[in-house]
Amino acid sequence: xxxxxxxxxxxxxxxxxxxxxxxxxxxxxxxxxxxxxxxxxxxxxxxxxxxxxxxxxxxxxxxxxxxxxxxxxxxxxxxxxxxxxxxxxxxxxxxxxxxxxxxxxxxxxxxxxxxxxxxxxxxxxxx
Numbered sequence: 001x002x003x004x005x006x007x008x009x010x011x012x013x014x015x016x017x018x019x020x021x022x023x024x025x026x027x028x029x030x031x032x033x034x035x036x037x038x039x040x041x042x043x044x045x046x047x048x049x050x051x052x053x054x055x056x057x058x059x060x061x062x063x064x065x066x067x068x069x070x071x072x073x074x075x076x077x078x079x080x081x082x083x084x085x086x087x088x089x090x091x092x093x094x095x096x097x098x099x100x101x102x103x104x105x106x107x108x109x110x111x112x113x114x115x116x117x118x119x120x121x122x123x124x125x126x127x
Contacts, residue, residue: 004038005036010065012065013027013069019080036105038103049103091120
């Protein structure tokens with residue numbers, strides 16, 4: 001399988017309900033996102049997908065979440081905007097776009113700090 005990965009960052013605030021401690025207070029992160037899409041075959045140009053297209057997909061999503069209070073975004077109305085759920089949000093938004101291009105979301109990593117990240121692997125809940 002071939003995989004293309006794009007890494008971009010955004011800043012946002014959130015608070016997490018029912019986790020205890022300081023995370024229940026409003027706080028922010030400079031999130032780093034690693035989005036990977038993949039497929040078994042390359043296109044007629046010998047590419048999996050154009051990097052520019054995958055970057056644009058992330059840019060479009062970041063318009064919704066960059067410098068925002070994540071708890072106020074409709075997707076998170078009944079979900080804690082944890083790094084896990086942010087990764088799922090990104091995967092679910094991009095999955096239909098990727099499918100149209102003949103690839104699928106293979107993983108989304110969301111870093112809350114330089115030494116802590118979560119991974120959502122595409123497939124479940126993203127098709």
